Amino acid sequence: MKRIGRAGFLALVGTSALAGCASIATNLTENESFHRVLELPERLNLAVLGSGQPLAREYSDSAISPVFRHNGFDPPSTPDYISWSRKAWHGYRLFVTGLVETPKSYDLDTLRRSFPRVAQTTRHDCVEGWSVIGKWTGVVLRDVLADCSPKPQAKYVVFHCMDQDPGGEAYYESLDMHQAAHPQALLAYELNDRPIPIENGAPIRLKVPTQLGYKSAKYVQRIEVVAGLGGMYGNGGYWEDQGYEWFAGI
Numbered sequence: 552m553k554r555i556g557r558a559g560f561l562a563l564v565g566t567s568a569l570a571g572c573a574s575i576a577t578n579l580t581e582n583e584s585f586h587r588v589l590e591l592p593e594r595l596n597l598a599v600l601g602s603g604q605p606l607a608r609e610y611s612d613s614a615i616s617p618v619f620r621h622n623g624f625d626p627p628s629t630p631d632y633i634s635w636s637r638k639a640w641h642g643y644r645l646f647v648t649g650l651v652e653t654p655k656s657y658d659l660d661t662l663r664r665s666f667p668r669v670a671q672t673t674r675h676d677c678v679e680g681w682s683v684i685g686k687w688t689g690v691v692l693r694d695v696l697a698d699c700s701p702k703p704q705a706k707y708v709v710f711h712c713m714d715q716d717p718g719g720e721a722y723y724e725s726l727d728m729h730q731a732a733h734p735q736a737l738l739a740y741e742l743n744d745r746p747i748p749i750e751n752g753a754p755i756r757l758k759v760p761t762q763l764g765y766k767s768a769k770y771v772q773r774i775e776v777v778a779g780l781g782g783m784y785g786n787g788g789y790w791e792d793q794g795y796e797w798f799a800g801i
């Protein structure tokens with residue numbers, strides 16, 4: 552909320568400059584305390600951003616579907632992926648890049664040890680018309696993002712995946728900061744108390760139970776924080792580029 556206020560304020564300063572009030576705008580921006588206001592917040596408070604959002608229903612473990620279906624492209628077939636999968640994911644790293652103060656990468660052990668372990672039993676709804684209930688365990692996405700300190704101009708989070716369609720086009724997805732700060736948006740490493748099977752997106756997948764299945768990117772390799780979509784990010788996702796809605800709330 553604060554950020555919108557600040558952007559609006561900046562827009563206002565810009566408009567008055569255009570309207571011939573350049574000197575007032577200059578005087579304002581030269582004022583030190585005005586600068587301090589402009590620079591607030593230094594970084595996004597993801598906990599505040601994520602609080603108060605509606606939660607997806609969580610189920611008891613007895614509701615877990617006997618089989619969690621899988622769907623989408625074939626698992627990644629790169630030599631790296633195949634070799635990591637045979638070595639309990641030793642060598643794999645999850646990267647966080649883009650508009651963050653401290654870009655980082657994490658191996659699975661570090662992710663498990665450095666962040667609280669969180670589980671959710673939620674329903675996965677695919678646009679094709681099927682649903683399954685599964686228990687996902689992992690780390691809260693916003694905890695990992697906060698660890699890298701998104702810059703104030705950060706607006707979206709893009710998930711780059713390791714799999715591709717038959718034509719070689721990589722799967723990707725995106726959330727805005729608000730969705731990324733949702734307390735149930737997980738970077739999951741377990742499904743139903745076991746490491747995520749390859750078919751379901753090993754070793755790390757996004758699980759966003761408040762949105763349709765295609766938003767929950769599997770095989771995540773890199774999380775990129777950006778100021779806007781469009782351009783090289785198309786409509787913000789592989790399926791969005793084929794005409795699906797970017798906002799897929801349920």
Ligand SMILES: Nc1nc2c(c(=O)[nH]1)N[C@H]1C(S)=C(S)[C@@H](COP(=O)(O)O)O[C@H]1N2
Pocket residue numbers: 619620621622623624676677678712713714722723750751752764765766767768769770
């Ligand atoms: N990387 C990647 N993520 C993906 C997909 C995919 O093909 N590749 N398919 C999406 C769709 S349409 C659905 S319904 C779910 C399927 O997840 P599941 O295979 O664990 O059931 O993953 C989503 N995330």
Ligand SMILES: [Mo]
Pocket residue numbers: 622676677678679764765
């Ligand atoms: Mo789907």
